[in-house]
Amino acid sequence: MIKAVLFDLDGTLLNRDESVRRFVEDQYERLCTSFHLVRKEEYVKRFLELDNRGYVWKDNVYKQLTMEMGITKITWQELYEDYITEFYRYCVPFPHLKMVLEELRRNNLLLGIVTNGRGHFQMANIKALEIEEYFQTIVISEWEGIKKPHPKIFKRAMEKLNVSPSQCVFVGDHPRNDIEASQKIGMKTIWKKDCATYNVNTDNTIDDLAEIPFIISKFK
Known part of the structure; x- marks a missing residue:
């Protein structure tokens, strides 16, 4: 589940x-x-x-x-x-960003961000996208003292949400830092393709954020 x-x-x-x-x-x-x-x-x-x-x-x-x-x-x-x-x-959001977050929230899913970067800088960008309110936890590498792909940064986010890896889906664009790292600790994965060409071992691949709610519904 x-x-x-x-x-x-x-x-x-x-x-x-x-x-x-x-x-x-x-x-x-x-x-x-x-x-x-x-x-x-x-x-x-x-x-x-x-x-x-x-x-x-x-x-x-x-x-x-x-x-x-x-x-x-x-x-x-x-x-x-x-x-x-x-x-x-x-800051420019990808298409359908807020629509997807709204739908996931309506489906009673807990939401979090796990990102590398500098704390105040990344928080300013999240606020600029006007999406902070959707997330129950935001984990930023500078503030945690550890960064992706280290498993501890993912585990800290899950601890804050009180969920296990098998209860989580991770959505990211980087084959190693996002997809491979989250898979290794037992999470389902959705790879958001970028302009680069990679051979990515993932549960699902998307071009558009709007695809996410349907994919997650299949995981349940």
């Missing part, structure tokens, strides 16, 4: 790729007088390459970016601080 659904955040609920692109384009527009002869297209393209879909810390991204492009009128620290404080304004 499934009692709870746990979600990853970036790439699963938050359309991170689109959100980051919007932020970086606007950051250039706001601060371009500090970038000398750097073109917008060049700035955005290189940022996204260095960012590696969120798997490189932004302080390292900005250090490399300013060095490569000869940006001296503004420091990497100032650019990084701008990212930390302003990114939430550009």
Whole structure:
């Protein structure tokens, strides 16, 4: 009997790729007088390459970016601080996000988020998506002192919901950090496909969040 659904955040609920692109384009527009002869297209393209879909810390991204492009009128620290404080304004949800959360709540399922990242930053993004109220627990790696794929971070979320792995479904986009890790501790899994090509061993695969309620109903 499934009692709870746990979600990853970036790439699963938050359309991170689109959100980051919007932020970086606007950051250039706001601060371009500090970038000398750097073109917008060049700035955005290189940022996204260095960012590696969120798997490189932004302080390292900005250090490399300013060095490569000869940006001296503004420091990497100032650019990084701008990212930390302003990114939430550009958060884009995947389609049908609130509709799905509403339906899961109507079905009396407990909901949680398990995400890697920095605490206040991730909470600001969750609040920007206006979804905080749907979740009984939100577990963020910085605040827990441990991150996915370590099993303890999943177990902490389940402890807070008072459920066992066999009573949980995990929804995520990363083959190892989300799907493989949650399967290893006995959870059902739903892989939300992204633009990359992976061979993923999962219970179910979706393209759209709207598919989730029906899939969960089959688990019961």
